[in-house]
Amino acid sequence: ISLSTFNHFYRISAPTSSPHTTMNSMIRIATGRRGLVRNVGVITRQCESSHPIQATPAPRLLLKHPPIGTSARANSSAPTPPPPTTNTGAASMSLKNAKTTAGTGDPEGLGGNAGFSTKGPVTWPALGLVAIAAASAVAYYKIERERRLENAMGKIVSTGKPAIGGPWSLVDLDGNLVTNKSFEGKWTLLYFGFARCPDICPSEMVKVGKVMDTLKKEHPELHKNIQPIFVSIDPARDSLKALRDYATDFHPDYVFLTGAPQQVQAMAKKYRVYMSKADETDDGDYLVDHSIVIYFHDETGDIADCFTQSMRPSDVVEKVVERMTFVPTY
Numbered sequence: 001i002s003l004s005t006f007n008h009f010y011r012i013s014a015p016t017s018s019p020h021t022t023m024n025s026m027i028r029i030a031t032g033r034r035g036l037v038r039n040v041g042v043i044t045r046q047c048e049s050s051h052p053i054q055a056t057p058a059p060r061l062l063l064k065h066p067p068i069g070t071s072a073r074a075n076s077s078a079p080t081p082p083p084p085t086t087n088t089g090a091a092s093m094s095l096k097n098a099k100t101t102a103g104t105g106d107p108e109g110l111g112g113n114a115g116f117s118t119k120g121p122v123t124w125p126a127l128g129l130v131a132i133a134a135a136s137a138v139a140y141y142k143i144e145r146e147r148r149l150e151n152a153m154g155k156i157v158s159t160g161k162p163a164i165g166g167p168w169s170l171v172d173l174d175g176n177l178v179t180n181k182s183f184e185g186k187w188t189l190l191y192f193g194f195a196r197c198p199d200i201c202p203s204e205m206v207k208v209g210k211v212m213d214t215l216k217k218e219h220p221e222l223h224k225n226i227q228p229i230f231v232s233i234d235p236a237r238d239s240l241k242a243l244r245d246y247a248t249d250f251h252p253d254y255v256f257l258t259g260a261p262q263q264v265q266a267m268a269k270k271y272r273v274y275m276s277k278a279d280e281t282d283d284g285d286y287l288v289d290h291s292i293v294i295y296f297h298d299e300t301g302d303i304a305d306c307f308t309q310s311m312r313p314s315d316v317v318e319k320v321v322e323r324m325t326f327v328p329t330y
Contacts, residue, residue, distance in 0.1 A: 168267040170259040190295040194234035195246040209251030210313040
């Protein structure tokens with residue numbers, strides 16, 4: 001082997017192992033193959049003088065676990081890494097705080113405000129304000145609904161004549177026969193009730209009296225052509241004397257009528273008045289359930305309008321004036 005060939009092998013393999021070991025191994029391999037066992041020391045010194053060898057410490061590898069096949073005794077001299085630190089006490093304390101600070105505004109268990117409020121977003125005063133606002137909204141809705149219904153009823157335009165009313169005959173407080181023909185040429189406000197009615201009938205009759213007084217004051221020419229009429233639907237108890245006593249409590253323009261039960265039932269049927277005798281007590285007293293409607297007739301005896309219990313006296317006056325002053329256009 002020549003020196004140049006040896007140097008070539010040395011430059012390739014030297015970085016992978018210690019310098020002297022590599023050099024001696026290469027010389028021995030080369031001389032052994034060629035049978036050149038002589039002058040080994042001379043060649044080695046020539047290589048060292050041509051290429052000075054500097055010892056480089058091998059890098060140290062830190063292994064967490066000993067290599068396979070090595071015993072624990074061989075690695076006992078290596079420094080034992082410190083065990084990983086675990087904050088067991090802090091974790092226990094955090095778990096304890098998580099269990100005991102729920103709902104306190106301190107979710108981290110820090111013991112301070114830490115940006116959290118100790119009060120919830122909903123309080124009793126806030127709930128009270130919400131309840132008041134809701135009640136006010138419901139009340140306003142009901143009032144507005146009733147007002148719109150009344151306005152809508154006033155705008156309804158009907159054609160034709162309703163199948164209500166017809167010929168009838170009764171007697172007045174003086175015992176005189178009175179028929180539907182007796183009021184021709186006048187507008188009439190007709191109401192069905194009974195003298196022993198505790199509240200509804202008196203209220204409606206007082207309302208008609210207020211309408212008459214308002215018309216007399218504001219529309220005297222219309223007031224002269226209107227006649228209020230009361231028809232008893234309880235002829236068994238509403239005698240002429242009972243009606244005379246009853247009439248003293250109401251407007252003087254009223255005309256009170258009664259008759260035989262058959263006459264009263266026939267008239268109520270033509271006006272589609274609902275009548276029902278309530279449960280009778282031991283002393284013979286009873287009430288009568290009936291329709292609560294005021295029928296407004298024109299001067300020919302035809303139905304011009306109907307007024308319900310929900311209408312106020314001012315509403316009735318407005319309707320009466322509107323009907324009596326209406327001029328049809330053809």
